[in-house]
Structures are given as structure tokens and as C-alpha cells.
Amino acid sequence: MTSPKTIRQLEKTALQLRFDLLEMIGVGKAGHLGGSSSLAEIVAALYFHKMRFDPRNVKDPNRDRFILSKGHAVLIQYAALTELGVIPREELKKVKTLKGVLQGHPDMAVTPGIEAVTGSLGQGLSIGLGMALAFRLDGRPSRVFAVMGDGELSEGQLWEAAMAAAQFKVDNLVGILDRNRVQATGPTKEIFDIPNLAEKWTAFGWQVIAIDGHDVKQILEALDAAETIKGKPTIIIADTVKGKDFSFAEHNAAFHNGILTEDLLRQGLADLERRRDALAHNPAGD
Amino acid sequence: MAQHQNMREAYGLALVALGKKNRDVVVLEADLGKSTRSVLFKEAFPDRFFEMGIAEQNMTSTAAGLALAGKMPFCHSFAVFASGRAYDQLRNSICIPNLKVRVCGSSSGLSDFGDGKTHQCVEDMTIMRALPNMTVLCPMDSEETARMVAALEDWDGPAYIRINRNDLPLLYPEKGTYRIGQVTRMREGKDAVVFACGIMVSLALEAAEHLASQGVAVRVVNVSTIKPLDQAAIIGETAGMKAIVTAEEHTVIGGLGSAVVEALRAVAHAPVEFVGIRDQFGISALNYPEIMVHFELTAAKIEQTLKAILPR
Numbered sequence: 318m319t320s321p322k323t324i325r326q327l328e329k330t331a332l333q334l335r336f337d338l339l340e341m342i343g344v345g346k347a348g349h350l351g352g353s354s355s356l357a358e359i360v361a362a363l364y365f366h367k368m369r370f371d372p373r374n375v376k377d378p379n380r381d382r383f384i385l386s387k388g389h390a391v392l393i394q395y396a397a398l399t400e401l402g403v404i405p406r407e408e409l410k411k412v413k414t415l416k417g418v419l420q421g422h423p424d425m426a427v428t429p430g431i432e433a434v435t436g437s438l439g440q441g442l443s444i445g446l447g448m449a450l451a452f453r454l455d456g457r458p459s460r461v462f463a464v465m466g467d468g469e470l471s472e473g474q475l476w477e478a479a480m481a482a483a484q485f486k487v488d489n490l491v492g493i494l495d496r497n498r499v500q501a502t503g504p505t506k507e508i509f510d511i512p513n514l515a516e517k518w519t520a521f522g523w524q525v526i527a528i529d530g531h532d533v534k535q536i537l538e539a540l541d542a543a544e545t546i547k548g549k550p551t552i553i554i555a556d557t558v559k560g561k562d563f564s565f566a567e568h569n570a571a572f573h574n575g576i577l578t579e580d581l582l583r584q585g586l587a588d589l590e591r592r593r594d595a596l597a598h599n600p601a602g603d
Numbered sequence: 604m605a606q607h608q609n610m611r612e613a614y615g616l617a618l619v620a621l622g623k624k625n626r627d628v629v630v631l632e633a634d635l636g637k638s639t640r641s642v643l644f645k646e647a648f649p650d651r652f653f654e655m656g657i658a659e660q661n662m663t664s665t666a667a668g669l670a671l672a673g674k675m676p677f678c679h680s681f682a683v684f685a686s687g688r689a690y691d692q693l694r695n696s697i698c699i700p701n702l703k704v705r706v707c708g709s710s711s712g713l714s715d716f717g718d719g720k721t722h723q724c725v726e727d728m729t730i731m732r733a734l735p736n737m738t739v740l741c742p743m744d745s746e747e748t749a750r751m752v753a754a755l756e757d758w759d760g761p762a763y764i765r766i767n768r769n770d771l772p773l774l775y776p777e778k779g780t781y782r783i784g785q786v787t788r789m790r791e792g793k794d795a796v797v798f799a800c801g802i803m804v805s806l807a808l809e810a811a812e813h814l815a816s817q818g819v820a821v822r823v824v825n826v827s828t829i830k831p832l833d834q835a836a837i838i839g840e841t842a843g844m845k846a847i848v849t850a851e852e853h854t855v856i857g858g859l860g861s862a863v864v865e866a867l868r869a870v871a872h873a874p875v876e877f878v879g880i881r882d883q884f885g886i887s888a889l890n891y892p893e894i895m896v897h898f899e900l901t902a903a904k905i906e907q908t909l910k911a912i913l914p915r
Contacts, residue, residue: 378673425671425700433671437695440664444696447668447676450653454629455673474692477661485653 319537323366325596327533330365330400331357332592335562337396339585341412341419342577348412351572352466353393355497355530355557362536363462364397372401375430379457382432382448386441386475387466387495388422389574394431395419403430439472441465442492446482449490460544464493468500471509476521482550483522491543492523492552495530497559501573515554523552530555564588605772605805611709613745614766615640617752618677619647625756629674631655631662638768639679639709659684663692663706670702675756681715682708682765683724686731693761694734701736701760711741711765712801712852713885716894723885729857731763732830738762738783739829741851741859743804746775747827754783765801767852769891772805774825784828786836792822795846795873795909798837800826800859802895803850803878809902814909821909829859834866841867846913847875850905852895855879874912878905 334357342348360383364370368381385394395412398404404419411417418427422436435441445463452459465475482490494514498505505511515525524546528535536555543551559573560566563585566575577585622628622644629651636642636654645652655662659680666676678685685708686693697704708727715722731739740762742748748766755762762783774789789804790811799807804825811821824840826832841847847867849860860877867875880898888894895901 433667434695434699437691439660440667440692440696443661443664443692444668444671446661447665447670447674448672449668450665451629451669451672451674454650459672474658474660474664477656477658478665481655481658481661481665484656 324533327361327366328596330361334393334396336589338392341392341409344577344579344582347574347576348392349389349574350566351559352390354561355559356390356393356495358531358533359536360393360397362533367540372403375403379459381459382461384433384441384445384463385423386435386463387469388436391423398430438469439474442475442478445490446478449487452489460489462491462493464495467496467505470511479521486548487550488547490550494554495557496554497557499559499568499570503570518552523550525552527554530557531561562588562592607770608745608773609770610745610748610767611640613748615643617749618644621752621756622648627675629669629676631666631676631678633657633659633662633680635680639707641679659689660692663689664696666704667696667702670704675703677705679707681722682711682727683722686727697761698734698736704761705755706763707766709766710768713894714768716888716891719887720884725854725880728829728853736760741765741800741829742827743801743825744771744774746773750781758783767802771802774805784833786833787825789825790823792820794820795913796822796840796844797848797850798824798826798863799850801852803852806902807850807905810905813906826859829862832862832866837863837866838870841872844873846909847873848909850878852900853879876908876912878908
């Protein structure tokens with residue numbers, strides 16, 4: 318059991334990651350706020366609690382790997398790596414500029430802490446599978462967490478990877494589906510609906526765990542449960558809100574990759590301050 | 604008549620030899636192992652062989668993951684699928700991060716003569732050459748294939764190796780050394796030079812032999828590393844030549860011929876002409892010689908092409 322104190326701490330970390338998103342996007346620059354924000358609690362739980370990851374030794378061969386298949390949400394990973402001290406804070410404002418090391422999509426060649434090149438959608442689960450197979454061959458304890466989007470699930474390669482992971486019975490690979498129900502141009506229900514997701518993954522040979530992706534306690538329990546499942550891969554289907562905690566961006570496809578005005582930035586900061594107050598005043602863990 | 608040997612068999616045996624030497628070598632296959640001969644590796648090292656099914660995209664990105672975790676993966680399929688179907692995976696998950704993944708494009712060119720357009724691949728060198736970081740290899744015979752596979756152990760970054768499915772004449776000099784990037788003079792000649800790769804090296808040698816009887820001395824150069832191309836060596840081989848011909852079992856758009864002309868672009872040089880496939884897909888044929896004649900990939904065509912640009 319994770320203590321209420323730990324859970325509250327991770328909630329606060331998620332809030333800080335959302336503040337970092339605003340710092341990166343700033344005014345007048347496009348940024349994938351929606352799909353980054355929907356991942357804040359999941360990323361906080363992984364990087365600040367669950368993963369075997371030493372920020373002072375990011376090349377440790379026995380570390381766990383975080384693969385962001387939905388690479389456009391990389392701002393949330395930059396936020397986590399910055400809070401851990403892997404990425405220098407001054408890089409945040411230089412994101413997506415020629416002067417910085419933070420590319421528009423994950424690029425391990427230039428950004429410390431990034432584990433792969435992703436962003437051409439549908440490839441991250443396969444990359445994670447390759448890592449998981451290598452770790453098994455070498456007898457390493459490392460586990461792989463591959464984060465996908467629900468819009469991304471229309472990429473056929475993900476289903477190729479799903480079949481292969483089950484075929485090879487890898488249990489050191491955990492898929493995490495950020496089901497925020499909004500893709501680039503609108504609600505997934507209207508753009509490209511993929512019904513019965515839990516049944517599909519089950520049929521593909523995966524263990525499915527469904528959770529509220531903003532509930533830190535549920536996230537941690539799911540990650541712990543995934544570790545106990547042997548002989549097959551696990552997918553955590555996390556129901557989330559695109560643009561979570563930003564009043565103007567929640568459920569709103571316009572902020573899949575929107576530009577913030579000064580007013581919107583002010584609004585976003587006010588939204589997060591309100592959230593901070595709520596976390597400070599409500600008792601933890603109940 | 605030179606002895607003939609099967610190139611893909613030589614490839615498979617070389618892969619096993621490398622696997623014996625280096626435990627990090629792993630092999631991925633897309634259900635064509637009996638044809639690509641990766642099956643030999645499967646028999647020798649079943650734990651390091653991954654049958655990925657008929658899913659080239661997943662295979663390619665899985666190889667990226669294996670490389671990121673310290674392995675040296677070799678991916679296999681027919682050239683058309685290895686380079687085309689998985690192009691985006693090669694580009695994004697492998698070439699951008701410059702990973703040490705090796706891609707075997709088997710049954711390349713027209714060598715799968717019966718299967719026709721969908722399975723023959725005459726554009727793989729063009730698309731692989733366009734990818735930053737990608738090395739592009741096209742061996743001329745079994746011996747060179749074996750040496751290339753061995754040399755890939757210590758070669759950085761991604762590499763694509765083009766394998767012919769048929770028995771090809773053995774040409775590699777018995778005592779020849781090999782390194783990736785090498786440009787090899789196969790026959791001396793002072794009048795003209797033919798740059799060739801793959802099966803076209805043997806046909807160029809045949810053409811040179813025939814031309815010699817007519818008093819024309821033709822140098823034949825094997826260019827088996829299409830990229831990175833040793834441009835200085837290419838320029839050097841053309842010095843004093845009165846005509847330059849390139850020969851490839853591949854489209855003339857973007858392959859060996861293009862690479863040679865790119866190398867020569869800034870120096871004065873003799874007229875150049877290409878022998879290759881003219882912006883066309885393949886076609887089904889009864890046998891390999893028949894399809895090569897159909898697309899004018901012959902010693903006679905090399906000879907005729909050379910004569911046409913050789914000053915009288």
C-alpha cells in the first residue's frame with residue numbers, strides 16, 4: 318500500500334509538471350498542451366515513484382525505460398526530466414527553438430533522458446517490445462513502459478506489436494493507454510471510433526487493467542499489479558481528460574496543439590493556482 | 604567460366620559465423636527465413652532469433668528497441684518490403700537515432716524473376732541512400748557478401764545490404780582484403796571505365812573481355828558500397844578515361860549511376876551513360892537470364908552503351 322502522503326506528493330508533482338507545460342508553451346508558441354496534460358499524473362507516478370530510474374545515472378543499463386509512443390506529448394516528459402534535474406531548467410523556455418535541446422518530438426540524439434525517437438505514431442510499442450526482449454535475453458531487471466494515445470490506436474503497427482508481444486510472452490513490457498478521447502481534429506468518437514478496447518486487448522492476449530488516469534492511487538495500484546502478471550504483457554487503459562486542469566483546454570481538440578494568448582496563459586496559471594489551493598487544503602489520502 | 608555460388612546461402616552462413624563470434628547479434632525475420640536464409644541462424648541460435656510474422660513495420664521498430672538495449676539486430680525480408688514497407692520505421696526509429704541495425708533486403712533487383720512487380724525491387728538503393736546515416740551495400744558475389752557481413756560487426760550506424768537470390772559468378776580475388784567503403788578495380792583498362800555493382804560486375808567484366816578483342820581497354824570497378832561513396836576513389840578511377848558507364852540492376856534514378864555522377868559533378872570528366880532500369884517496375888519472367896535480357900541488363904548492352912559514347 319502506498320501511503321496517502323506519497324499519493325499527495327505525486328499529485329503535487331503532477332501539478333508542478335502542468336506549471337512547467339505553461340512555462341514551455343508560453344505565449345504565441347504552439348504546444349501540445351492537451352495530450353501532455355492528460356498524462357501528468359501517470360508520468361509523475363512513473364518517474365517519481367515507480368520506475369527504476371536514477372536521474373544522476375540516466376544511462377544505467379538496468380534502468381526502466383519510458384517510451385512515449387504518442388511523441389507529441391513530449392512536453393510532459395521534458396517537465397518530469399527537468400524536475401528530476403536531468404534537463405536544465407533554462408531549456409524549458411527554449412523548447413522547439415534552434416537554441417535549445419528540446420525538440421518538437423522525442424529525440425534521444427539531442428535530449429538527455431529520452432530513450433528513443435518517437436512521434437511518427439504507432440512505433441513506440443514495437444520499440445518497447447524490442448527492449449523488453451533484449452532485457453529478457455540479458456537477464457536484466459529492467460521494465461518498459463510504453464505510452465500510447467487512443468487516437469494513435471488506429472495505427473496498424475500498434476496491433477502488430479500487440480500480437481508480437483503476446484506471442485513472445487513478454488511480461489516486462491507495460492502498455493499505458495492515455496484514453497483522453499480527443500484526437501487532433503476532434504473527439505475520437507466522431508473522427509475514428511475504436512470500440513471495445515478492453516475486449517480487443519484481451520483478445521490480443523494482454524492483461525487489461527482499467528483505471529482513472531488522474532487518480533494517483535489507482536495508477537500506482539495498476540503499476541504494482543502489472544508487475545505481478547507473468548507470461549503475458551499488461552496494458553493499463555487509463556481514462557483521462559485531454560487538457561486536464563486547464564479550463565479552456567479540457568476535452569477541447571483546439572488545444573491538441575494550440576497557441577496560448579496572454580489571456581489564456583493567465584487563465585491557465587489561475588486554474589493551476591486553484592488546483593494548488595485545493596491540494597493544500599484538503600486532507601491527503603481520503 | 605567462373606564458379607557460381609548462391610548469394611543468400613552465403614549471407615546466411617556469414618550471419619551464423621558472426622553470431623558465433625558476437626553474442627549480441629540477434630536476428631529478426633518476417634516469415635521469409637527459408638528464402639533469406641536467416642533460418643540458418645535460427646537453427647544455430649534459436650534464443651537469438653525472433654520470428655516476427657508477416658509484419659515488417661513492427662519487426663523494424665522492434666529491431667530499434669533491441670539496438671537501444673545493446674543488441675546488434677539483423678532484420679530480414681525481401682528488399683521491396685524491407686526498404687519500402689518499413690521505410691518510415693527505418694527513417695524514424697532507426698536512422699534518426701543512428702542505431703546499429705542491419706537490414707537485409709533479400710531477393711533484391713529482378714532476382715526474384717517469377718514473382719513480378721510487387722516482389723521485385725529496383726528502387727531500394729535510391730530510397731535507402733536518401734536516408735541520413737544509412738549505409739547502403741550491394742555485394743557482387745558470395746565471397747564479398749560474407750566479408751561485408753563480417754565487417755558490419757564494427758561498423759557504426761544503420762546499414763542496408765542488398766542480397767541477390769540467385770547463384771552468381773565468384774569474382775572476389777582470393778587474397779583480397781575487404782573494408783566497407785572499398786572501391787575495387789576488377790580489371791585494368793586505359794580507355795574507358797565501367798562502375799558496376801551486384802551482378803552487373805560480372806556482366807561488365809564480360810563486356811570488357813569482348814571489347815578487348817576489338818582493341819578497347821576497359822577498366823571495371825566494383826562499387827559495392829553505394830553509400831558512403833568513396834568519391835575521391837571514383838574521381839581517381841576516371842582519370843584519363845574517354846568514357847564512363849555505370850551498370851546496376853536497379854532504376855537509373857537515384858542509384859549507383861546517380862551516385863557516381865554526384866561524385867564527378869565538380870570535376871571535368873568524360874561522357875557518362877547509365878545501364879540500368881528506365882523508370883519502370885519489374886515483370887514476371889521464366890528465369891533470371893530472360894528477365895535481365897528483357898530489361899537490357901546484359902554484357903552486350905554495356906558494350907553498346909560504352910561504344911556509343913566513346914569518341915571515335
